[in-house]
Structure formats: C-alpha cells, structure tokens
Amino acid sequence: MLELTAFELAQKIHAKEISAREAAEVANTRVEKVEGDINAFVTTTPDIATERAERVDERLKNGGSDSVNLWETVPLVVKDVLSTKGTRTTCGSKILEDFTPVYNATALEKFGEDLIMVGKANMDEFAMGSSTENSAYGPTKNPWDLSRVPGGSSGGSAAAVAAGEGWWALGTDTGGSVRQPGAFCGMVGLKPTYGRVSRYGLVAFASSLDQIGPMTRDVRDSALLLQAISGHDPNDSTSAKVEVPDYLSELENGVSGLRVGVVTELMNAEGVEPEVRAITEKTARDLEEAGADVGEVSLPHATYGLPAYYIIAPAELSSNLARFDGVRYGHRATASGVHEMYRRTREEGFGDEAKRRIMLGTYALSSGYYDAYYAQAQKVRTKIVDDFRSAFRDFDILISPTCPTAAFEIGDKVNDPLAMYANDICAVPASLAGVPAISIPGGLSDGLPVGVQLMSDHFTEPTLLRAAHAAERASEFRFEMKP
Amino acid sequence: MAETKEKQTYQAVIGLEFHVHLATKTKMFCGCRVAYGDSPNTHTCPVCLGHPGALPVLNEKAIELGAMAGIALNCEVASHAVFARKNYFYPDLPKGYQISQFDEPICVGGHIDVPTSDGTVRVGITRLHLEEDAAKNVHVGESGRMHGSTGSLVDFNRGGTPLMEIVTEPDIPTPEAARATANQLKSILQAIGVSEADMEKGQLRCDANVSIRNPDGSFGVKTELKNMNSFRFVEKGIAAELSRQQEIIEDGGRIEQATMHYDPATDEVYSLRSKEEAHDYRYFPEPDLLPLELSTEWIEEKKARLPELPAEMKSRFVESYDLSEYDAGVLTADRDLASFYEEVAKSADAKQSANWISGDLRALLNEEGIEISDSKVEPKDMAELISLIENETVSRSAAKAVLAKVFETGDSPSVVVEKEGLAQTGSGELDGVIEGVIADNPDEAERVRDGDKKVVGFLVGQVMKATRGNADGGRARELLMEKLGS
Numbered sequence: 001m002l003e004l005t006a007f008e009l010a011q012k013i014h015a016k017e018i019s020a021r022e023a024a025e026v027a028n029t030r031v032e033k034v035e036g037d038i039n040a041f042v043t044t045t046p047d048i049a050t051e052r053a054e055r056v057d058e059r060l061k062n063g064g065s066d067s068v069n070l071w072e073t074v075p076l077v078v079k080d081v082l083s084t085k086g087t088r089t090t091c092g093s094k095i096l097e098d099f100t101p102v103y104n105a106t107a108l109e110k111f112g113e114d115l116i117m118v119g120k121a122n123m124d125e126f127a128m129g130s131s132t133e134n135s136a137y138g139p140t141k142n143p144w145d146l147s148r149v150p151g152g153s154s155g156g157s158a159a160a161v162a163a164g165e166g167w168w169a170l171g172t173d174t175g176g177s178v179r180q181p182g183a184f185c186g187m188v189g190l191k192p193t194y195g196r197v198s199r200y201g202l203v204a205f206a207s208s209l210d211q212i213g214p215m216t217r218d219v220r221d222s223a224l225l226l227q228a229i230s231g232h233d234p235n236d237s238t239s240a241k242v243e244v245p246d247y248l249s250e251l252e253n254g255v256s257g258l259r260v261g262v263v264t265e266l267m268n269a270e271g272v273e274p275e276v277r278a279i280t281e282k283t284a285r286d287l288e289e290a291g292a293d294v295g296e297v298s299l300p301h302a303t304y305g306l307p308a309y310y311i312i313a314p315a316e317l318s319s320n321l322a323r324f325d326g327v328r329y330g331h332r333a334t335a336s337g338v339h340e341m342y343r344r345t346r347e348e349g350f351g352d353e354a355k356r357r358i359m360l361g362t363y364a365l366s367s368g369y370y371d372a373y374y375a376q377a378q379k380v381r382t383k384i385v386d387d388f389r390s391a392f393r394d395f396d397i398l399i400s401p402t403c404p405t406a407a408f409e410i411g412d413k414v415n416d417p418l419a420m421y422a423n424d425i426c427a428v429p430a431s432l433a434g435v436p437a438i439s440i441p442g443g444l445s446d447g448l449p450v451g452v453q454l455m456s457d458h459f460t461e462p463t464l465l466r467a468a469h470a471a472e473r474a475s476e477f478r479f480e481m482k483p
Numbered sequence: 484m485a486e487t488k489e490k491q492t493y494q495a496v497i498g499l500e501f502h503v504h505l506a507t508k509t510k511m512f513c514g515c516r517v518a519y520g521d522s523p524n525t526h527t528c529p530v531c532l533g534h535p536g537a538l539p540v541l542n543e544k545a546i547e548l549g550a551m552a553g554i555a556l557n558c559e560v561a562s563h564a565v566f567a568r569k570n571y572f573y574p575d576l577p578k579g580y581q582i583s584q585f586d587e588p589i590c591v592g593g594h595i596d597v598p599t600s601d602g603t604v605r606v607g608i609t610r611l612h613l614e615e616d617a618a619k620n621v622h623v624g625e626s627g628r629m630h631g632s633t634g635s636l637v638d639f640n641r642g643g644t645p646l647m648e649i650v651t652e653p654d655i656p657t658p659e660a661a662r663a664t665a666n667q668l669k670s671i672l673q674a675i676g677v678s679e680a681d682m683e684k685g686q687l688r689c690d691a692n693v694s695i696r697n698p699d700g701s702f703g704v705k706t707e708l709k710n711m712n713s714f715r716f717v718e719k720g721i722a723a724e725l726s727r728q729q730e731i732i733e734d735g736g737r738i739e740q741a742t743m744h745y746d747p748a749t750d751e752v753y754s755l756r757s758k759e760e761a762h763d764y765r766y767f768p769e770p771d772l773l774p775l776e777l778s779t780e781w782i783e784e785k786k787a788r789l790p791e792l793p794a795e796m797k798s799r800f801v802e803s804y805d806l807s808e809y810d811a812g813v814l815t816a817d818r819d820l821a822s823f824y825e826e827v828a829k830s831a832d833a834k835q836s837a838n839w840i841s842g843d844l845r846a847l848l849n850e851e852g853i854e855i856s857d858s859k860v861e862p863k864d865m866a867e868l869i870s871l872i873e874n875e876t877v878s879r880s881a882a883k884a885v886l887a888k889v890f891e892t893g894d895s896p897s898v899v900v901e902k903e904g905l906a907q908t909g910s911g912e913l914d915g916v917i918e919g920v921i922a923d924n925p926d927e928a929e930r931v932r933d934g935d936k937k938v939v940g941f942l943v944g945q946v947m948k949a950t951r952g953n954a955d956g957g958r959a960r961e962l963l964m965e966k967l968g969s
Contacts, residue, residue, distance in 0.1 A: 082536075083534075083535060083536040089535065096535070102529060102534065103529050103534070105536060199538060202536055203535040203536040204535075204771075207770035207771050234540065235540060236538050236540075237539070237541065237771065237772050237773055238538075238770075238771065238773065315767060316767075316770055319570050319579070319580050319765070319767070322572065322579020322580055323535070323578045323579045324535075325572060325579060327574045327577075328532060328533070328577060328637075329534070338635075339572075342572055362765065365765035365767055366765060367763045367765075370765075370767075
C-alpha cells in the first residue's frame, strides 16, 4: 500500500478495495518504525488519524463514493505552521510549545471534520530556514541520506512523505519552502499563485509571500491536493476571487506547442552546480521532444530577488512575530514588570534565526532606513514582476533549477546564514512575483535527487501542471520510498 | 501699548485630535459585536485576540461611515487609501501592531466652521483616518492604576472597535474655541449618524496639542494634553496648560516636549511621560489587506445620502423660524435639542420657544449636567408653558418657577401651576391687594400723590410680596399710579 500514490490510494478507498482505516494504520505503523531516524514530526496524531478514517469509512458506507471527495480519504501530513483545532501547533518554536489553537486553517477545513491527519510536521522555526535545522524540536533527517538535511522550511513534510510516513503533505512556501525540500527529497512541491489558497490559519511568516502548497509523490497527486485546498476565502482578503478550474482534466494533454523558456540568469546564478544545470537542461530537452518550443529567456532582475527577499520577508515577519509576547498564549517568562516579561519571553522563546531576522526586519523598517531598505526592496520587487510579465508575453512556462545544489550535510551551513540564504536564489523570484512554481525531480546527482523548477503566469496552474506532468513522464526518475 | 504687546506674545496655538468610535454593529476586522459594559472578554474571536494565523477582513460599513464623516467635514475622500501597521508592544494590543492608516488615509484636507463668542472660527481638518481601537487594561489593586497595582487584566471586548481619528490644523485660537470645535464636531458626527460620540462611554476621546507662539511668529514647543473626558475639561485643561506654559516662559524657562494629563479635581496639568524617547512605529503597508479603492460613483452616492448638517440646519432655523444667528446656533449645536425645539415650535410661537429652550431650559440642563434626552421636560410641556404665558395664566417670572418644577418632577405645567398656586393674580384680585397696600402704607402713598415716583417701586414690591410674586409687576405699577392719581 505504501508504494501507491495518493491518487491511486484514494481510488482504491473509494472503490472500497482498501479502507481509510487500513491506510491510516499503515501510516501510523510506518511512523512508529522510521520516525526515530527521521524526526519528521513535532507531534504525531495516530488516534486522530484512525478515528477520523473510521468516520470516513462510515460515510463511504452510508453515502457511497459521491459523498466523499477523493482527497478526504488519504491520510495527510500537515506542516506545523497550519492552525489545527485541538492539536497543538508549535511552528517549530519553543514559544508555542504548549499552544493549542481554537480553530482550523481554511485549507484544512476543506477536508471537513474528518481530516485524516497523521501528524504535525517539523519545520524551521516560523518557516524561516532552508534546512529544518532551525527547529526547537531537533533537525529532521533526509530519508535519502540521514546525514543530510531534507531542505526547509517544510523539511518535515517532505521527509515524512519521502519516508512513507504518509502519502502526501501540506507545506508552506514563502521563498521556496515547499519547492526546495521537495527537490531535496525527490518529490513534487508546488507553490500556487499568491491568492490561490487561503492563508487563514497559516501562521504568518511573510504575509505578502506565504502560500500553502502540496508536497506529493507525483504531479497528479499535486493537482488533486491543489484541487482540495484552492478557492476564495472571505476570511482572507488576499485570497483571489478567481474560479477554481479542474486541475486533473488537462493533465495529460501534453505540451505540444507550449512555449518553454530556460531562464538564463537562474541557470548561471552563483553556486549552481554543473550537474544541476545539466539536469535542468535535460528536462528542457525532454519537453522539447514532447513537442514544446524551447528557447532561452531573460529575467534581468531575477538575481536581485534574493537581497530584496531578505529585506521584505524579515520586515513583515518582524511585525508578524510581535504577537508572541507572552500576554495571551504561548510561553511566558516570569518577570517583575511587563517590559521585562516581554524581553525574557522572547529571548527564551525564539531561536537564533528568528531573532536574527526580527532584528533585520526591525532595522529595515526603522525611520531613517525605511527608504534605503524596505522601499528600495519593493522597487526591486516591482522590477521582477515586470520581468515576469514580459517573459510571459513570449513564453508559457519558464524553467530553472529549483536550487543550486542537491541536499547538503546537516551542520554544513547552519553557522553561515548567507550561504544558507543563497540556497533560495532560484526560488525567490517566483515568490516575489506571486506566480505559481513547481519543483519536480529531474534526476539524481551522486545518488541524491535534484529538483527542476517550472514557473507559469498567475492562475495558470493547469498549464503548469500539464508541463510538469509531461516532464515527469519523460524523466527516468520515479518516486522511491526511503530509507 | 504694553498690554497689547503682551497679548501678542502669548498667542495660543491649539490643535485637536479626536478618536471616535464608529456606529457599526461589528468590529473593524472581524464579526464580533461592538458592545459597551458587557462582561469582559465576551465579544472576542481569533482575529481580535490576535491568534496565530488569523487575518483581518475590512468592515465595509466602517469605510462608509468614515467616508461620510469626511464628506461632512468638507474633506476630500481618497480614491485610493492604504491601511498600515503601526508597530509597538503593549498588552492591550494583541497583534503587537495596530492596523491604522499612515501616509494614504481615507480623507484629507477639510474644515468646519465653529461658532464662538468672538464670531465664527474656521478650523482646518488635516486628515481623517480609520483604525482599530485597542483593548482595555484593568489594573488590579487599590489605586486602580498601573502604578502600585498587583496585577493587570485585559478586556478585549473593546479591542478592534472601529475607530476614526480626526486631526485638526493647529489653528484653534482659544480654549473656548477648542471646546466649541469639539462640540461642533460631535454634533456633525451625530447628525450624520456616524457615531453616538458619547464621551462618557469613551466613544469620543479628545487630545490637544498645545503651544504658545514665539514672539517671532514661529511655533513654540508643543505638549500633548490627554485625559480630558468632557468638553468642559477640554476647555479647562487647555487653559490650565496654557497658563503653565506662559508661567514657564515668563520665568525665562523653556517648554519641554511632553505628554500632560489634566486633573479635573485640582484643575491642574501634570506631566505623564517625557517624549524624549520618541516612538518609532515602523509603519509599513498592511500586507493582509488590499488597498482601498473608492470609485467616484461610490463617493457621490455617499454624498447624496448625507442628512442635514448642523450648519445647514442652522440656516434653515434662521430662515424658517426667523431666529437670530445666535439662537439658531445654540439650538442646532445639539441635535437632540434641535429636534426638541422643532417639536415645540410646531404648536408654540417659534421665537418664544427658542428663547425658553436656549435660555432657561438649557441653563437647567447645564446645572444638572444632563442632556435633553435625559430630561423629564417633554416638548408638549414646553409648548403648554408658553401658551400659559400668552393667555396670562402665569406671569413671566412665575413661569420660570413652573419650568423648574416641571424639570424636577416631570408634572405638566398646568398641574404645577395648580399644585403650587402659581397662577397669575387676576385684575379684580390685584385691585383688592393694591387697595390694601395703599391703606397699610399711607405715608408712602401720600408721597406718590405728591409726585415722588421713586417710592412707587417700594409699593410695587409690597404688592409682589402680598401676592407671593404671582402678580404682573408692570400691571401692579400701572394700577398703583392710577389709584394714586399720579
């Protein structure tokens, strides 16, 4: 059963060949077996998974397959940054160690009351990081090589699926946090268009960039999970009132006539390894052979995305993390006065990276520095938006590496923040422009998976998924459960 | 000359800043009800408690009310406005930032015309913006204040209440004009139904920026004056602060930038905190909300729906009731008083009604410190009283006493007249009284007969005394003169 994709499993559950309860128990057993090595979860919820799976089975029995959406039947791994009613939500931080939300994130509400949740996946604290080493609950290991990181910040979600602790997962992506761990763990990671999925209940890192995305075994699973979570939400003013298309129906229509542009600046970005470049080029050739028109495209300001991102994201998070003050919930230090209480609570509750970025962001927004940093970064962002706009006049799909390298060693970059940040160079342009981007496994480099990134224009996920599906089919890589 | 120069040297510069609760049913960014006086923390949700992951959604009604207020204050309503985060830590601020507006507010550049005893003053409105109110800290301990308290509790019922901030230009010349400005603003906001603007409920709060102009005409150092929780205290607080500043200047000192509190008990101001540690609020556009786009049609539609403003009502009162500018101004400054007047004027003489309401009735209200809506006097009582005067059932002086009794008891004027025996002494009866007074005061009567008119006053006094004031003094005088052949 663990070899099936989520889509295949869902069909079997719908057909009553397998019960949802059986699936939940298989996942729970697998978690018990490998979790000690992987540490993919902050909190596992085996009882919730079993109980709710039974209710799903009950509904299937009473109402037939029409009464239950396909996606409701498959156990799901949920990144610990999504608010889950009654289940603690730590965001990988000590400051929320004992915090239990009173409401569900909208994306999870789409599964109804019977969301079969395997557990809450580990992550870099408040989604800040590219290795899942910045978690108060210990680092997550890459199932392909336990000495390596799974990527981040959705490293727990990626590792859980790669290790068969679930069939699919929800991650969140602010500057590559779904795509990069997807790439590192040999999976598909999709960051939808900004506004496609409600952010209500996604504990904010950088509000103008955050988006929930599917982390799956293949592109079809990605389309199905996107189908589940998409749509306008009156509780999120930034969620778009754009109709949700059927993401599965066009999946196999092929890429004939599709215009695919290889992004020059990202292929040649600092630190991109030759093997990674070669694998990206091979994916482009695969698409060409499948009928696409492939050419080169320039995003002149793309590499300025990284510095702009590391101003805008910390600026927003410095404000977003202000609510963790010990007054209403979460960790509270004992102190004699309110200011001392704030200081100690935040000193004890936040990890080093969170503190570093709070300071960066606070500085960037300070009077006298705002124009030089925050306002300037917003101008760069506008330039990047314009770059994409003009690129999409000539191309339907842009292609680049997801990140410069395959998974690196645990501890390798943890003391060198700039080297860690540089890992996001290919991922952040799509985040800043708000366009959808997907990472699919392109092949292996020294036995480790390498991700290839495909990007398309706002709300053109059907085209993006279609191209990704074609590339996936042409590639020799198939999902492998590890270890 | 010296005195004039003195006066020029101490020219006050006053600007006001108002925080007004908007009359919406729900909060600014969530569906929680806006309620006053309910048990603490009964109107809360993840949004107004700042729970992780919760997001704000704009209250459309608040936008509408804000725009209407701006239109009524002669502001320009922006076609594009932006919400911004104002970042600071305080326990009553659950998100660690307040969603407010910064460099692109909903309304800018208006004015209101304020009647004062020195004539009408035009006060500029710099800007009007929308934001959310903070929660309420309650300090546990004997003092009820933070200092010396044993602990603090937070009531989030108020947190997130839609709030409108209105900032005037610093062109208010006197404490009296400041009070009148506040009054005028309140009546405008009430007139258009944007806010109940009840200061006691905290629906209207007023701070003042106060300074004294330097001899060279430039602005002096200003202080911010807070805690003026009634219009009277706005006037008194600013006056107290101005005299404090004047004293410092006269002693050769320098004004320090500071936040001052007014203490009504001592009629003094005291420094709350020095402003030397200026806050850096790190404003930036709120990424959780889209910019506000208001179309010309939308704005025009709000304009068309605006009810009669106090200034318009005042002109109408002058025209249709033939009132003086002053009376019309007084009556229309208070929306409820204006409706009361219009009700009375339906069945009583318009001018008499205006005199009684703006004069005696208002004096009684002020004395008690209550509003017309809380008074026991009904419009029909006022109209009845005026008709009792007109048909000479009561004298003008007795009518004052009748009104005071109606005000006190809520009885109708005729009942009061009956109970208290305040009916005007009739002509026949008055004749008898006058005969008696002449008989009792033969010497004085003789002097009047001899042409000494000064003594008439004494005799009239005796008549009034005998009738316990229920005689028409003029009529008594006439009769006396007649009888004494003078």
